[in-house]
Amino acid sequence: MDRFTHMGVYGLVAWEQKVLLVHxxxxxxxxxxxxxxxxxxxxEQPETALHREIEEETGLSNLQLVIRSAESNVLKWMYEGEPEELHHIGILYDVYLTSESRPYEIKREPDGEDSLGAQWFTMEEVSALSLTPFAQHMINNSIVSGADGNSFE
Known part of the structure; x- marks a missing residue:
C-alpha cells in the first residue's frame, strides 16, 4: 500500500450564524x-496559501485570518483502484470577513479543480452533512458568531 503525507491550510469562515463549506x-x-x-x-506562506485557496474556491477576499491549531488524521482510501494511506495534516484558521468582503457573492459553481461549489449552512443544516475530519473538528470546537453579535455552538 502506498503511503503519502499531505499538508494544507483550511479556514472556518462564519457569517450571520452560518459557516461556509465547499463540496x-x-x-x-x-x-x-x-x-x-x-x-x-x-x-508559499501558509496565510498566503489560505487567502489564495479561499478566493479560488469561494470568491471571497479581504479576509482576516487567525491561526487556531494544527491537526492531523490518517485515512485509507482507494486511489485509481489501489489502496492508499494518507496522513493529512492541516493548519487550521478562524476566518473573519471584513467590511470589504462580499459574502453574498460566493462561488456556487464548480471551480474546475477540487470544489463543486461553496455554500453557507446554518448549524442545524451542518448536522445533516457528511463532513471532512477537519471541518468536523473546527465546527465542533467553535462558537460561530453572527454579524449581530449573537453566537451559538
Missing part, C-alpha cells in the same frame, strides 16, 4: 463538505 469534487474526501483551503505551493 469536494475529488480526492479522499470526494462528496464530503469541507472547509475552504488546500495545498501550499512550493515556498
Amino acid at each position: 469536494k469534487a475529488r480526492g479522499a474526501y470526494m462528496g464530503k463538505w469541507d472547509l475552504p483551503g488546500g495545498r501550499l505551493e512550493f515556498g
Whole structure:
C-alpha cells in the first residue's frame, strides 16, 4: 500500500450564524463538505496559501485570518483502484470577513479543480452533512458568531 503525507491550510469562515463549506469534487474526501483551503505551493506562506485557496474556491477576499491549531488524521482510501494511506495534516484558521468582503457573492459553481461549489449552512443544516475530519473538528470546537453579535455552538 502506498503511503503519502499531505499538508494544507483550511479556514472556518462564519457569517450571520452560518459557516461556509465547499463540496469536494475529488480526492479522499470526494462528496464530503469541507472547509475552504488546500495545498501550499512550493515556498508559499501558509496565510498566503489560505487567502489564495479561499478566493479560488469561494470568491471571497479581504479576509482576516487567525491561526487556531494544527491537526492531523490518517485515512485509507482507494486511489485509481489501489489502496492508499494518507496522513493529512492541516493548519487550521478562524476566518473573519471584513467590511470589504462580499459574502453574498460566493462561488456556487464548480471551480474546475477540487470544489463543486461553496455554500453557507446554518448549524442545524451542518448536522445533516457528511463532513471532512477537519471541518468536523473546527465546527465542533467553535462558537460561530453572527454579524449581530449573537453566537451559538
